[in-house]
Amino acid sequence: MQPNIQHSSKPVVESNRGFQVWWQMTRPHTLTAAFVPVLLGTALALKHGKIHFGLFFAMLIASLLIQAATNMFNEYFDFKRGLDTAQSVGIGGTIVRDGIKPKTVLNLAFGFYGIALLLGIYICANSSWWLAVVGLICMAVGYFYTGGPFPIAYTPFGEILSGFFMGMLIILIAFFIQTGTVSSTSILVSVPSMILVGMIMLSNNIRDLDGDKENGRKTVAILLGKKGAIYLLTGMFTFSFLWVLVLIITGVLPVWTALVILSAPKAMKATKGFFENTIPIKMAPAMKATAQTNTIFGFLLAIGIFIGHYL
Template sequence: MQTQMHTNIPPSNLKNWKVWWQLTRPHTLTASFVPVLLGTALALQEAEIHFGLLFAMLIASLLIQAATNMFNEYYDYKHGLDNEESVGIGGAIVRDGIKPKTILNLALALYGISLLIGVYICMSSSWWLALVGLVCMLVGYLYTGGPMPIAYTPFGEIVSGFFMGMIIILISFFIQTGTITPTSILVSFPILILVGAIMLSNNIRDLDGDKEFGRKTLAILLGRNRAIRLLAGMFIISYAWVFILIAMNIISPWLAIVILSAPKAIKATKGFIGKTVPIQMMPAMKATAQTNTIFGFLLSIGLFIGYLL
């Protein structure tokens, strides 16, 4: 059984900006940045871009993602999942001495700022987005909070992919165009998968520890080897989906540029094979997040080039 003991550390360390930056789990922030960029690039075909709404959506999405990560930090500590030996960039409470309540309050403050930004977005587009935004924020909290945390179930990958991938893309598209199109839904699907892949890679790394604490993640239910094969399959489907849309003349052939991100996907998959120690799998986790980032950027670039030509 892990001991949840908060240790005091010198105030100078508490003021270290790197501790606070790591608390946001920066490698996950692209999971919210990329969908906003992609949704806006999709909107180029339909309307003139409103840059005020673009930046507002970008900031709100980043703040909600950072807050979600802080809720994760808080509840992982409360549930005894974090200790001084935990692998990863979490652990600001157990390793850096930040008080749990401080992290919880900061997460709630970021949610509050996001709500204010959301008011501006709704005033400039539709108040129906207020309901969608509140649901997204609730899911962000319930991912690791509440009586039945989503992250502890087999549904973490699909929920995070849907809300942090597809929904953000569609909101970003809607606030620029005032509508949702079949193409916007179809193009958002690979990002749904890749955001889910980030969560799956995290669960593959933490499989043994999560099993010990009674989690029922998809990686635990499948077993390590099948989970790795699923991760590889998610990468393959994401790339194949884009080329199918190109073959059906739904999107521009320029979007085939996403293939340039394939080496990262291969590196991520190979990085998990034969590994059982969490620290050994950190490069594979990083490569999975980078695949989503590069894939999304390249999709956006392809859309932009197709728009210009």
């Protein structure tokens, strides 16, 4: 999601096609939003029996592919709508900077969806075919986040839907395929993940606030204003830590999950970076810190659950 600067619809370069270009097109800093929930859901399933590693890896790869494909749809539709230029801030803009053909990006995204669909068939065959419906809805949300006539990213619901589908729902699916059920504990533990994944989207929208406003978007950041959006980000970070504390006190989570506090410095770096900077490119470190908060928080939460299970 980049500022709207008019440009030619023809890519500006045709050379740099190394692995780094293709890797950056997946927007790797966002992929942890798919990896961490799978790990968390699987960690929670431990006390219900042995882990089916075939299902774990199938779910992990499918989630990563859907996330990468969603990023590529974002890349494609931002280009089509004239939002990406060679001067755009961020790692988006592979089409205009690196000469990758738009059709190639779109086909690759659908190819990733195809592989994820095959993995989904394996998962459903070993768990429940009802998951096919859930998986297709997740894929539809990934496409319509920036695709279609009314992109979700242009509305105030981007953070909520991305958090729910890429945070909470992935945890619940990962838990379900291992246990055959969804427990109240898995729902409660998935709440911080849902919030932090949504905050990755919010941080992106804070950075792109001015450009998004010019393009008629109605994101949460635009509706609240920059300062209000940063306060919301700060509040959601705080809520996530307090939520884990409450779950520890009530015995839902082991005391080892208090390790999540070690991710607090990244959260503070993110909020401080947004408060102190107004230029989009200078807010990039704050965006990165937001994504890192989600990653570190989720890993530490999973580690705490693992330790609590074995000790």
